Amino acid sequence: MKKIIIYIRSASPIGKAAFLLLTAIIILSIFGSQLSRYPHDLSSGKSLEAPSKDHKLGTDDLGIDLWAQICNGARISMIISLGVATLACGIGSFIGIISGYKGGIIDYILMRFTDMVIVLPQLPTMIVLGAFFGPSIKNIIIVLSLFSWTRIARITRAKLLTIMEQDYIKIAKGYGASFKYIYLNHIQSQILPIIVLCFIKTTGKAIVAEASLSFLGLGDPTSKSWGLILNRAMDFNGIYFTPYWKWWVASPLIAIVLLVVSISLIGRELENKYDFKM
Numbered sequence: 001m002k003k004i005i006i007y008i009r010s011a012s013p014i015g016k017a018a019f020l021l022l023t024a025i026i027i028l029s030i031f032g033s034q035l036s037r038y039p040h041d042l043s044s045g046k047s048l049e050a051p052s053k054d055h056k057l058g059t060d061d062l063g064i065d066l067w068a069q070i071c072n073g074a075r076i077s078m079i080i081s082l083g084v085a086t087l088a089c090g091i092g093s094f095i096g097i098i099s100g101y102k103g104g105i106i107d108y109i110l111m112r113f114t115d116m117v118i119v120l121p122q123l124p125t126m127i128v129l130g131a132f133f134g135p136s137i138k139n140i141i142i143v144l145s146l147f148s149w150t151r152i153a154r155i156t157r158a159k160l161l162t163i164m165e166q167d168y169i170k171i172a173k174g175y176g177a178s179f180k181y182i183y184l185n186h187i188q189s190q191i192l193p194i195i196v197l198c199f200i201k202t203t204g205k206a207i208v209a210e211a212s213l214s215f216l217g218l219g220d221p222t223s224k225s226w227g228l229i230l231n232r233a234m235d236f237n238g239i240y241f242t243p244y245w246k247w248w249v250a251s252p253l254i255a256i257v258l259l260v261v262s263i264s265l266i267g268r269e270l271e272n273k274y275d276f277k278m
Contacts (some may be wrong), residue, residue, distance in 0.1 A: 018265035032071025040072035058247035061108035084140040084206035096156025130218040204263035
């Protein structure tokens with residue numbers, strides 16, 4: 001909490017606004033069901049009602065309140081994006097640290113494996129894997145994580161190689177210090193800010209990737225994320241020739257943009273703070 005307060009105080013006005021916006025979306029994802037009068041999966045009004053006092057963002061073709069869907073979708077989108085960021089950063093940082101620390105044949109094997117994953121066409125492969133594993137939140141997290149760790153591994157390895165060139169690291173290794181001792185006392189404090197920045201950046205990218213898969217119909221149909229709301233709206237014949245797109249398409253699209261922009265701006269603030277560019 002203390003570090004968060006320090007960040008807010010030292011951030012630019014844009015950074016502070018981004019943090020407040022992200023906080024609001026997180027609150028929405030946690031308390032969304034309490035902030036909506038209607039259920040997110042049951043009809044509560046007429047089909048395709050325009051925004052009104054009773055339905056803040058209108059309703060879809062089934063008469064389901066869109067504000068309730070946006071609130072529920074915030075939770076689903078946050079769960080998926082944070083799950084992807086956690087898994088990807090765990091895998092990527094582990095491979096990057098081991099590769100950079102061990103060097104030699106281990107470094108070569110791990111980096112060639114990373115290169116092999118990088119050259120795979122991401123979207124077609126994700127579509128195939130998504131169709132193979134089936135639509136569920138857990139499977140979406142796994143599929144998206146498979147292509148999100150490679151950049152983190154390379155960045156972590158590059159940073160660790162720089163750290164390993166420091167004299168105090170060489171002295172510690174010369175005295176027979178264990179990897180655990182060197183990592184906890186010399187590496188962790190320098191590598192952690194990079195991992196945190198990677199986590200934030202990956203969260204933003206995961207939101208867009210999940211929305212893309214859901215938009216293509218590969219999301220979990222039982223968990224209505226923002227991307228799935230868009231998918232249902234676009235399936236409505238001639239949506240852009242009707243006024244319905246103004247609330248049915250615009251609502252989830254604006255929500256996705258606001259969340260991604262807020263995360264990106266926070267990431268930029270951290271890049272400037274640590275003088276590090278991804």
